[in-house]
Amino acid sequence: MRYALVRSARPVRLDLETFARDACVHPELVRRLVTLGILDADRDASGTLWFTRDQLATLARVQRLHAGFSLNYAALGLVCDLLDRIAALEAAQRRRAHIRSGGRPWT
Numbered sequence: 001m002r003y004a005l006v007r008s009a010r011p012v013r014l015d016l017e018t019f020a021r022d023a024c025v026h027p028e029l030v031r032r033l034v035t036l037g038i039l040d041a042d043r044d045a046s047g048t049l050w051f052t053r054d055q056l057a058t059l060a061r062v063q064r065l066h067a068g069f070s071l072n073y074a075a076l077g078l079v080c081d082l083l084d085r086i087a088a089l090e091a092a093q094r095r096r097a098h099i100r101s102g103g104r105p106w107t
Contacts, residue, residue: 012052012053013042013050013051013052014050014051014052014053015048015049015050015051016030016031016041016048016049016051019049019051019055019056022056023056023059023060025059025063030049030051030059031049032073033059033062033073034049036073036074036077037077038058038062038073038076038077038080039051039055039058039059039062040052040055040058041055058080061080062076062080065079065080
């Protein structure tokens with residue numbers, strides 16, 4: 001049996017109101033981003049939206065892109081997907097270059 005060494009002060013899942021408050025945005029904006037597929041959320045049987053903490057970082061990224069490039073929220077989904085794909089390709093290229101140089105990959 002496993003026990004946590006430290007009790008988490010914050011829940012793993014955040015409801016819509018808590019998520020919006022932690023992100024300093026209006027809950028309606030969060031709903032729109034979920035509808036557009038930019039944020040991932042789970043729905044329970046009553047239809048309540050639940051978010052993981054990593055979605056806060058996703059929302060912060062979306063806000064930076066929206067402010068920096070004046071993109072609408074619909075276009076931001078595509079931009080985020082492309083940036084994630086670029087990061088994955090660059091990581092794969094670094095692993096291949098490391099293996100070719102005689103090193104072993106970390107994974």
